[in-house]
Amino acid sequence: MEDKFVVKRLRLTPESIAYIDxxxxxxxxxxxxxxxxxxSIIEEHKKIKTSEQKQKAMIEEISQNIAKEVQKxxxxxxxGTNNADRNTQILIELMNGLFLNQNITGLLSTEDLESExxxxxxxxxxxxxxxxxQRKADAxxxxxxxxxxxx
Numbered sequence: 119m120e121d122k123f124v125v126k127r128l129r130l131t132p133e134s135i136a137y138i139d140x141x142x143x144x145x146x147x148x149x150x151x152x153x154x155x156x157x158s159i160i161e162e163h164k165k166i167k168t169s170e171q172k173q174k175a176m177i178e179e180i181s182q183n184i185a186k187e188v189q190k191x192x193x194x195x196x197x198g199t200n201n202a203d204r205n206t207q208i209l210i211e212l213m214n215g216l217f218l219n220q221n222i223t224g225l226l227s228t229e230d231l232e233s234e235x236x237x238x239x240x241x242x243x244x245x246x247x248x249x250x251x252q253r254k255a256d257a258x259x260x261x262x263x264x265x266x267x268x269x
Contacts, residue, residue, distance in 0.1 A: 138152060138155050138156065141155055141158070142155045145158065
């Protein structure tokens, strides 16, 4: 295999010459072969450039994957929030209808007196949340990553 060379005359700054000399010394290239030094610097530069391009592509891919995962989680949070909001609005409408039907004008808060049905409802909700959290923990332990339907 025969190398083909092109002869060029170059003008270099003193800083560039100093860099070439330093590079030649570090890489044990004799002073007679400045062309080898320049060719070596160019090859090294190409490798760095290629490496940077690969790194940028990898960073872009990673950021896209992270964005997808964040978007999935955000969607789950949004759906849960919408569901809670809808249920709250339904409860408000039901309570309003009940108050109007019973001609209730005053309100006794649960801080003042908590009824037995409210206590039971709180316990049921707390148990439901505890079970959902346990199911989610079990799913994550088992390697399942989607956890759909778990809060």
